[in-house]
Amino acid sequence: MRVRAICCEIIFREACLVAGNSPLVIDFDFMTKGLHDLGSEKMRARLQEKVDAVDPAVYSATLFGYALCSNGISGLKATRTKLVIPRAHDCITFFMGSRTRYQEYFDAHPGTYYRTTGWNERGSALYQEGDIHLQLGSNRTYQEYVEKYGEENARYIFETLHGWKTAYSRMTYIDMGLLNEDEYARQAREEAEKNGWEFDRIPGDWRLLRALLEGDWTEDDFLIVETGDSVEPSFDDCIIRRARPALESGR
Numbered sequence: 001m002r003v004r005a006i007c008c009e010i011i012f013r014e015a016c017l018v019a020g021n022s023p024l025v026i027d028f029d030f031m032t033k034g035l036h037d038l039g040s041e042k043m044r045a046r047l048q049e050k051v052d053a054v055d056p057a058v059y060s061a062t063l064f065g066y067a068l069c070s071n072g073i074s075g076l077k078a079t080r081t082k083l084v085i086p087r088a089h090d091c092i093t094f095f096m097g098s099r100t101r102y103q104e105y106f107d108a109h110p111g112t113y114y115r116t117t118g119w120n121e122r123g124s125a126l127y128q129e130g131d132i133h134l135q136l137g138s139n140r141t142y143q144e145y146v147e148k149y150g151e152e153n154a155r156y157i158f159e160t161l162h163g164w165k166t167a168y169s170r171m172t173y174i175d176m177g178l179l180n181e182d183e184y185a186r187q188a189r190e191e192a193e194k195n196g197w198e199f200d201r202i203p204g205d206w207r208l209l210r211a212l213l214e215g216d217w218t219e220d221d222f223l224i225v226e227t228g229d230s231v232e233p234s235f236d237d238c239i240i241r242r243a244r245p246a247l248e249s250g251r
Contacts, residue, residue, distance in 0.1 A: 001023075001060045001061075002025040002026075002027070002058060002059055003025070003026055003027070003060055003063055004026075004029065004054045004059045004061075004062045004063070004081070005019075005027070005028050005029065005063040005064075006050050006063070006064055006065065006066070007030050007031065007063075007064070007065025007066070008030070008035070008065055008069075008091060008118075009030045009031060009033055009118065010033055010091050010116070010118035011091065011094055012118055012121075012122070013117050013121075013178060014094070014095075014176055014178075014206070014209055015028065015065055016028070018206070018213045018214070019213055022213050022214045023214060023215065024214065024215050026063075027059070031046070031047070033118070035047075035072075036069060036070070040074065043073075044072055044073060044074065047072070047076055048076055048077065048079075051076065051077070051079060051080070054080050054081050055080070056080045056081050059081055061084055062080075062081045062082070062083050062084070063083075063084045063212055063213065064083060064084065064085040064086070066091070067088035067089055067093055067094075068088065068089050068090070068233060068239055068240055069090055073085065073240075074231065075230055075231070075232065076225075076230060078225040078226060078227050078229055078230070079227065079228075080227065082225060082227060083223075083225040084222055084223075084224055084225075085222065085240060086208060086212055086222055086223075087220070087221055087222060087223060087240060088102075088208075089102075089239060092114050092174070094208055095114075095116050095174040095176060095204045096174070096204065096205055096208075097204070097205025097206065097207040097208050098205070098207065098221070099237075099239065101205065105172075105202075109200070111167060111168045111169040111170060112169075112170045112171070112200075113168045113171050113172070113197070114171075114173075115171065115172070115184065115187075115188040115191075116174050116176065116184075117176065117178055117180065117181070117184055120184040120187060120188075168195070168197060169197055170192070170197050170198040170200060171191060171192035171195070171197045171198070171199050172199075172200040172202060173185045173188040173189070173199075173202070174203075175201055175202065175203055176204040185201050188201075189201075223238075223240050223241065223242060224242075225242050228244075228245060229243060229244050230242075231243065
């Protein structure tokens, strides 16, 4: 079976490694991490363009290396092939292996910021189109603000742009066992220390990514959106559900 996989580049290394041992023939379309920062409406529009371009004569299904992602996939329609979407709120679930494990860790450690290989290689150090850091100017140094706006204004702007850090108290690095993990974990630890956060390094789990890219699409872990239907939030443990056209569903 040949499938198209539309994925966030955050899972680039992990997805490619799984694909190399998959029984499926997978053609990838990796999207920039900065897509999330365009907002849900623009993000959905970009993803819909990719979905609409999938040729059903070539591909049996379109796999999504995305989660609900702040409603970034809400309203997405299966126009040419069925869509296979993990039941997950965000991409951390891919590295945790299941939404259950992610929820358990979240409940035990509120205020956690996460890092993985993708976040180090394609995260805040690489500003991209639509990146919120560029939009707000938070990639500038404090001294650059002083030079441009003066000391008092610079202090206010800098505190406003970086105040989000106070909502977190822990940095957790999810280790998937790849070659360069030690260096990235070290960088994450240094970032945590700089912000005054606790640091944790935990083992990742390949189960969900393997299931997605190897064709093991159980109902508990994945939503199958048939052609003509779309995806919407379910507001329960299933996270997402299939939305049928209004005439068929009576809505």
